[in-house]
Structure formats: structure tokens, C-alpha cells
Amino acid sequence: MAGGWAKDGAVQDQIDSTVEDGINEARRHLERQGPSLAICEACEAPIPLARQQAVPGVRLCIECQAEADRHQRQHSNYNRRASKDSQLR
Template sequence: MASGWAREGAVQEQIDDTVNDAVARARRELAPGGVGLTHCEECGEPIPERRRELIPGVRLCVACQAEADEAERAAAGFNRRASKDSQLR
């Protein structure tokens, strides 16, 4: 069922695109595994050995990872593919 000015199936396409974007983002964030860095690639501070043991492929210290997670959460709430029609409701 089409709604507003949207063509048939457009709403489901938006939902599918949003889910696909989230899956792609999660896959990009997965650690490649193997040996991680000994120093943070953002600030250069040493990464504790225990963190490197627990998170294979770690690249950020705790503080930088927290900042990256917060930035991701702030941007994750927006459906950037939504049409103007759906935003007006």
C-alpha cells in the first residue's frame, strides 16, 4: 500500500535500506582480529595489555573508544534515507 506521494513498496525499501546500513556499519566496526596495536591510533597513549588480550585487533584506548562510540550513537538515530513525505507526518 502506497502512502502519500510514495510509490508502492517505498516504505519497505526505506526500512530495508536502514537495516542494511546498520549491518554494514556493524561489520565495519568489527575488529579484524589478530594482534592489536600497543598504542592508540588516535591519541598515541599505550593500550593496556589486558584490553589487548580481551579485544583482538583493538586499535583505540578506552577514552578514544568511548568518544567514538558516543559519536556513533549521536549519528545513529537519524534515518538519512527517509523521504520528505515521511518526515512531515
């Protein structure tokens, strides 16, 4: 039973949300299957043949992939458990 500001079931909601995030991340990686693209789907720049061969299912040029990775790191550093611990006690 949760106390304080947290509603009943808050811990399970937190667990469910974390599992859902993990499933969505795995699905994003599955989309990389298949043939590599010759043109970046974000900026339409050509993707070098060496990159197409090195990364199966590549969809983005190096610059766009670096930006996507930077964006992913910013959002993946969020510690859901630590941020809600004070609410769950």
C-alpha cells in the same frame, strides 16, 4: 503503493537502507579481529597491555573508544521508521 509526499517504493527503500546499515555495522565489528594494537590508531597514545589482552583486536585507547561510542550512540538513536511514517501515509 505509497501516497502523499512519498514516492512509489519508499517503503522498500526504507527497508533496504535499514538492512544496509545493519550490514555496515556488522562489518565494522569484523574489523576488530586480529591482533590488538599497542598504539591507538586515532591519537597515537599507548594502549595498556591489560586492555590489549582484555579486548581482542583493540584499535583505540580508552578515551578514543569512549568518544567513538558516544558518536555511535548519537547516530544510532535515529528512528528511521518513525521519522518517515508521516511521509508514507
